Amino acid sequence: MKQMATYDLMETMRNTNEWLGASARAMASYPVWGMVPHPMFKMMSAWGRVTERSFARMVIKPAWGIRTVVGEDGRDHLVDPQIELARPFGDLVRFRVASRPEKARRILLCAPMSGHYATLLRSTVASLLPDAEVWITDWHNARDIPVSEGKFDIEDYTQYLVDFMKHLGPDTHVVAVCQPAPLALAATALLAEEAPEAQPLTLTLIGGPIDPDAAATEVTDFGRRVTMGQLEHLAIQRVGFKYAGVGRQVYPGLLQLAGFISMNLDRHAQAFSDKIVAAAQGEDSERDQHNRFYDEYLAVMDMTAEFYLSTVERIFKEREIARNVFEVNGKPVDISKVTDVATMIVEGANDDISAPGQCLAALDLLTGLPDEMKAQHLEPGAGHYGIFAGSSWRNNIRPLVFSFMDDNSKRGNRKAKKPAVTLAASNS
Structure with a gap:
């Protein structure tokens, strides 16, 4: 149950961040704020839009898109x-x-x-x-x-x-x-x-x-430094109650993603910062380079x-x-x-x-x-x-x-x- 609770905790954190992004986007997008010429509302809306999309993509299998x-x-x-x-x-x-x-x-x-x-x-x-x-x-x-x-x-x-x-x-x-x-x-x-x-x-x-x-x-x-016992203890969890594989031992995709991002944290942080600024200025698009890359990069699967x-x-x-x-x-x-x-x-x-x-x-x-x-x-x-x-x-x-x-x-x-x-x- 401990491993399952950890898996569900990660999913809860992902879901909460998606909800926070959606809430910020909706709150800052009310027409009434158009009467207040302050860039904070555009930045909040942009942050919410980028955050909601990013955390939602983590549990969605991308389409092939080859038409x-x-x-x-x-x-x-x-x-x-x-x-x-x-x-x-x-x-x-x-x-x-x-x-x-x-x-x-x-x-x-x-x-x-x-x-x-x-x-x-x-x-x-x-x-x-x-x-x-x-x-x-x-x-x-x-x-x-x-x-x-x-x-x-x-x-x-x-x-x-x-x-x-x-x-x-x-x-x-x-x-x-x-x-x-x-x-x-x-x-x-x-x-x-x-x-x-x-x-x-x-x-x-x-x-x-x-x-x-x-x-x-x-x-x-990394493979040489870590023992198999350490690796199993640190990386392996059981699928939570939300999915059909409940109880299956896995290396979770969300845990892998955290490792991927940590290897180039500065570059990813800059990419998201630039994306939020571009969105606030109305210079982003649905299929721009950032979205095309991160829609795939953030979509992870459990092994x-x-x-x-x-x-x-x-x-x-x-x-x-x-x-x-x-x-x-x-x-x-x-x-x-x-x-x-x-x-x-x-x-x-x-x-x-x-x-x-x-x-x-x-x-x-x-x-x-x-x-x-x-x-x-x-x-x-x-x-x-x-x-x-x-x-x-x-x-x-x-x-x-x-x-x-x-x-x-x-x-x-x-x-x-x-x-x-x-x-x-x-x-x-």
Whole structure:
């Protein structure tokens, strides 16, 4: 009950701040104050509007907001995100483009489960859609998953990726961004042994912690400093009575958000101060740069406790992927078994989350893969976010990834294509 009370206390604080913002906005917006030429009322209204919106966004899943894609015919084609496989902890979502011939490139985008929704990759999806058929892993908020659905740790996550890859079949290009990079590598290795006919054509790993010790960052330092007992005591709570997952142990999204903001507190404080002043002066808008960024940044999701703790312990502390000793359901995963999946590594020179070298370590583990099927790219000046979104991704990295996919789709020694292994959608 103590953990549940703490969870509900955080939600109460969030709800109270949202209410305070709404009250200040409503109070300062009464027409009668127009008779009093004092800037205090405009500032109060602006503060309330920004505060209400910010705290409300913390419990709202953002929409994909990708409405159309321009086709080769110059016309706008409607985009419809559809759940192709439904699972308790995450869905396989396809972005189906209406009235357009199907593209040859088929891309599975593995989204991170690291505190934000898969919509964090919205711009990545939008940049891929004009030239490819795109699927994405859409992970669910743990607070909304009943305890009766059981656990979900990194082994379950890996098995989900295996099932999704089997469903899509061997003509798929897998792109894993950040946190899922080591697990996507493990899933590919599992397929190499269990179902080689379902292996993807290529695997692109972007800024992921394959070997966290290859280059130290604040994230890896934190993992070494804190014991698992301390981490469980400080970070894990039980979902409160408001949500369907009541009683489930989670790493709460609101707690994660507090950590995110504290890492760059001065910058966030300045951004909100500037936004309030702009709103008071009537210079803001509904979809300005501030709102577009913070609508996504503030929308956080709970992770299951077992997923968060197993990630810290097995990926960062024990380095099971880096040492090639990872297991799924008691079965050893041997990364050297991957011999026919071309692999590309993308890193950012200024990445302070997964520093250069952490993701590159994957190529040393792929001892069974010929050197000509390995590729790497270090993007100068790019930080963590820049290697999958923004100008660095659009102008430099995306064309390289497409070229890598196309080159390896044409390999003469590629295994004969076999039909995709179809898995029926289920809720279990």
